[in-house]
Amino acid sequence: MSEKRKGALGLPADTPLERFLNGIVVENPTTVLVLGMCPTLAVTTCAINGLSMGLATTFVLALSNLVISLLRKVIPDTVRIPAFIVVIASFVTLVDLLMQAFVPSLYEALGVYIPLIVVNCIIFGRAESYASKHGAVPALFDGLGMGLGFTCSITIIGLVRELIGAGTAFNIQLLGEGTIVPGPVGAFLGMYTPVSIFVLQAGAFLVLGTLMATMNRINRKRAEKGKDVSKYKSGGCMNVDMEIPSKDKKEDKKEDKKEDKKEVSAKEDGKDDKAEDKKEEKEEDDE
Amino acid sequence: MSEFRNVSSNPHVRSGSTTTNIMLWVIIGLCFPAAFGVFNFGLYALVLILLAIASTVATEFIYEKLMHKPNTIGDLSAVVTGLLLGINLPSTAPFWLPIIGGIFGILVVKMLFGGLGQNFMNPALGARCFLVISFPRLMTNFVTDTYTGATPLAALKAGEEVDVMKMIEGFTGGVIGETSMIAIVIGACVLIMAGIIDLRIPGSYIVSFGIFVILFGGRGWNPAYLSAQLAGGGLMLGAFFMATDYVTSPITNVGKYIYGIILGLLTGIFRIFGSGAEGVSYAIIIGNLLVPLIERWTLPRAFGIPKKSRKEVKA
Numbered sequence: 001m002s003e004k005r006k007g008a009l010g011l012p013a014d015t016p017l018e019r020f021l022n023g024i025v026v027e028n029p030t031t032v033l034v035l036g037m038c039p040t041l042a043v044t045t046c047a048i049n050g051l052s053m054g055l056a057t058t059f060v061l062a063l064s065n066l067v068i069s070l071l072r073k074v075i076p077d078t079v080r081i082p083a084f085i086v087v088i089a090s091f092v093t094l095v096d097l098l099m100q101a102f103v104p105s106l107y108e109a110l111g112v113y114i115p116l117i118v119v120n121c122i123i124f125g126r127a128e129s130y131a132s133k134h135g136a137v138p139a140l141f142d143g144l145g146m147g148l149g150f151t152c153s154i155t156i157i158g159l160v161r162e163l164i165g166a167g168t169a170f171n172i173q174l175l176g177e178g179t180i181v182p183g184p185v186g187a188f189l190g191m192y193t194p195v196s197i198f199v200l201q202a203g204a205f206l207v208l209g210t211l212m213a214t215m216n217r218i219n220r221k222r223a224e225k226g227k228d229v230s231k232y233k234s235g236g237c238m239n240v241d242m243e244i245p246s247k248d249k250k251e252d253k254k255e256d257k258k259e260d261k262k263e264v265s266a267k268e269d270g271k272d273d274k275a276e277d278k279k280e281e282k283e284e285d286d287e
Numbered sequence: 288m289s290e291f292r293n294v295s296s297n298p299h300v301r302s303g304s305t306t307t308n309i310m311l312w313v314i315i316g317l318c319f320p321a322a323f324g325v326f327n328f329g330l331y332a333l334v335l336i337l338l339a340i341a342s343t344v345a346t347e348f349i350y351e352k353l354m355h356k357p358n359t360i361g362d363l364s365a366v367v368t369g370l371l372l373g374i375n376l377p378s379t380a381p382f383w384l385p386i387i388g389g390i391f392g393i394l395v396v397k398m399l400f401g402g403l404g405q406n407f408m409n410p411a412l413g414a415r416c417f418l419v420i421s422f423p424r425l426m427t428n429f430v431t432d433t434y435t436g437a438t439p440l441a442a443l444k445a446g447e448e449v450d451v452m453k454m455i456e457g458f459t460g461g462v463i464g465e466t467s468m469i470a471i472v473i474g475a476c477v478l479i480m481a482g483i484i485d486l487r488i489p490g491s492y493i494v495s496f497g498i499f500v501i502l503f504g505g506r507g508w509n510p511a512y513l514s515a516q517l518a519g520g521g522l523m524l525g526a527f528f529m530a531t532d533y534v535t536s537p538i539t540n541v542g543k544y545i546y547g548i549i550l551g552l553l554t555g556i557f558r559i560f561g562s563g564a565e566g567v568s569y570a571i572i573i574g575n576l577l578v579p580l581i582e583r584w585t586l587p588r589a590f591g592i593p594k595k596s597r598k599e600v601k602a
Contacts, residue, residue, distance in 0.1 A: 195387075197421040206395070 014134060016141035023145025029122045030153035030208075031215035036122040040154050041204040043113050047170050050158025051151065052106050056099065056114060058147025060091040061123050065131040065143030072132045084127045085118070092118045122150060153211065160207045165198030306403070309533070310363035312483045314370060317464070317528060319474035321374050324463035328378035328431060332463045335385050336373030342389025343369035343410075350398045364403045368392055371411035371528065374464025375521070375568075376418075379428045388414040408575040409532050412568050419568070434460035440519040440564040443512070451511055454518040465521040475527035487543040488536055488550075489526040493517065495551030503559055522554065525567040535575040542578075542585040549581075550574045 011018035029035045039057070044050045067087050068075075075083045096114050099107045107114065117123070126146055131139040163169050167176030174181065175192035197203050325333045347365040351358050359365075372388050392414030397406040419426045429438050438460045439449045453459055457467020464471075478484045497513060506512045517523075530536060530550055537546050550570050557566020 193422065193425075195421040196423075197417060200420065202420070 014138045016137055019138050019142040020145040020148075023142060023147070024149040024152060026219065027146075028149040028153060028215060029125075029146050030150055030157075031212045032219065033122075033125070034212075035125055036120050036150060038116065039113050039120065040157065040208065041201065043110055044154050044158040044161055044204055044207075045199050046162040046166070046168070047155055047159040048106070049109055050154040050156075052099075052103070053110055053113060054147070054151025054154050056095045056110075057117055057120060057122070058144065058151055059095055060088060060117050060120075061126060061147040061150075062140055062143035063091050064088045064123060065126055065139040066136055068127045068131040069134060069136045069139035075132070080128075080132060084124065084132075088123055088127070089118050122146060157204065157207050157211060160211075161198045161203050164195050165200075165203055166196075167192055167194045306362040306364065309483055310367050312478060312481045313367050313528070314363065316474035316478040316483070317367070317370050317374065319470040319477070320464040320467060320524060321370060323457055323467040323470035324374055324378070327457060327466060328433075328463055332378045334382070335376050335378070335380055335463065336370060338382060339373035339376070339385035339389050340366055340369030342386040343372065343393045346390045346393040347398065350394060356402075359402060362403065365393060368397070368410045368414075371409075372414050374524070375411065375415045375462050377426060377429050377462050378431055380425060384418060384422065384425060388418045391417045404534055406534055408572050409529055409535050412529055412572050412575075415568050416572055429460040429462075431460065438520070438564065439515060440558070443515055443519060444558075444564040449515050449519070451515050451518060454515060462521065465524045468518045468523050471523040471527060475523075478527070478531075484527065484531040485543075487540060488530050488547045491544045491547030492526045492530055492550045492554075493522070495548040496522065496554050497551075499552060499555030500559070503555065505559070516558070520558075520565045521567040525554075525571050526550075529568075529571050530574065535578060537578050537581045537585065539582060539585040539587060542581045545581050545585065546574055546578065549577060 011021070023029070027033055030037075030040050036057070039053055043053045064084075064087050068084055071083070071087070092115060095117065099110075099114060126143060130142050134142070159169055163175065167173060167179070173179055175189050176194055177190060179186050179189045179192075181189050195203075198207070321336055325336070343365045344360050348358065348360050350356075351360075369385075369389055372392060373385055376385055376388070392410040395417075396408060396410040396413035397403065400406050415426075437445070439454050442449050454466075455468045457470060459466050475484070475489070479486065497517060500513055500516045501508055504512060504516065530547070537543050553570035553573055554566050557570055558564065
């Protein structure tokens with residue numbers, strides 16, 4: 001292992017940029033970690049819904065990561081989950097009320113899924129496995145990266161479903177009757193018949209599966225090129241490192257608390273730490 | 288190596304049946320309803336069927352080319368899927384409907400799960416349900432020049448009287464291959480005599496459906512109503528040609544009866560209590576999904592293994 005631990009994409013670990021890109025590409029919560037499936041499948045009937053859901057989640061994720069990271073030495077280990085919930089729920093309430101006040105139509109469309117951000121396992125997963133163990137700045141960027149990764153994925157899913165299922169993109173009619181494209185091209189596009197299964201639940205699974213397959217392929221290609229061999233051999237939940245957590249987990253944590261924000265201790269236990277992270281996230285997902 | 292030492296492991300006595308052979312027989316059997324459909328609905332029906340076949344075969348060919356897999360279009364299973372899909376379309380369908388259905392059936396339902404033998408549901412029915420959900424208006428448009436009324440089943444559901452003789456002969460509206468009970472039964476007899484299918488699944492399916500109709504149909508023992516229910520819609524086609532698909536039906540004999548009864552019950556529930564008039568395709572698809580469970584349940588005890596250790600054998 002080198003002196004400075006390598007993170008995602010060969011960047012130094014736990015720097016803001018590395019965390020940011022890690023969330024969007026390497027550990028994309030939707031396509032690689034397979035977390036937060038409930039909103040992913042439920043609200044992505046159109047691109048606007050996906051985008052706004054993603055941004056709301058990003059807001060909560062980044063700020064709760066930041067606050068939890070700042071409070072990580074104050075929160076006792078035994079009650080950390082309730083403490084995380086309080087922090088996350090406060091931000092969700094904030095988003096809930098703000099959206100109700102300023103974008104009521106969107107609030108109506110997303111319905112119960114806005115308050116349900118509280119139990120989104122991406123947020124819990126990051127709080128538990130990253131923010132509670134790392135400094136404030138990397139945690140903030142980890143939250144931003146994860147949130148934007150989630151936003152990108154569900155916006156793409158929403159866009160594809162909307163385009164195939166209704167012929168629109170961000171509520172603009174592109175395909176099918178009433179297309180805004182003029183001339184012969186428009187006449188051609190106007191012949192399109194929307195495949196309405198794609199705005200139904202089955203379509204969400206079809207699009208999600210395709211997107212995950214694509215991302216797995218990209219990540220595998222990159223791993224083969226040797227650009228990123230930090231964690232994933234080929235991406236996807238099949239390849240999650242199921243190493244048994246090291247016995248000195250507790251000691252590790254204590255050490256962590258004593259340490260400065262620099263996280264130099266991670267140098268030695270870096271790999272085990274990561275394996276643990278993955279395992280915890282997996283469990284979170286199973287729940 | 289000398290002739291003497293060239294001994295393979297068992298089985299040493301083989302029947303001549305191969306996938307290609309079986310599929311060929313199924314195609315021959317399906318030709319009867321398909322031919323009647325073309326006769327009944329005109330040449331455009333033939334175009335639809337051929338497009339569906341072309342689409343399924345081409346999809347399988349291109350997928351295997353792209354994935355560098357051995358080419359399996361020679362086993363004719365894609366042709367059977369295409370033919371089944373084709374005769375499951377209304378004769379008014381636009382030309383692109385069989386093409387999209389064929390691509391979906393082969394690519395998503397069959398190839399992505401590993402090809403023939405691995406598909407968890409009948410590809411043709413998967414494609415049909417995909418089309419019905421996606422294009423409900425196009426897939427239920429049975430109004431042609433010859434038949435302007437509702438399909439017999441829809442009329443039956445609405446409480447009207449139907450001409451049972453016409454339904455058995457097949458001169459009614461509906462999807463291309465389902466209308467003629469006579470043609471389907473002739474095709475099925477060919478398959479049964481060739482030993483391709485047996486009566487376990489279709490028999491238990493039709494009988495359990497009939498009992499369900501008598502019990503819950505609301506008309507009691509009414510032969511006209513019962514025979515209209517049996518002859519109408521896709522029941523016969525589904526029972527003989529789709530429910531008996533080797534890949535998606537149980538292999539144990541007891542399992543086949545259970546499977547048939549489940550299909551009969553589901554079809555009855557969909558037809559009598561459901562909002563639509565027809566439910567054969569959904570019933571068979573749901574039945575397909577239950578097949579692994581049924582097989583697990585009815586796995587026979589291996590010779591010499593005591594009863595108690597059955598669970599270990601299964602595991």
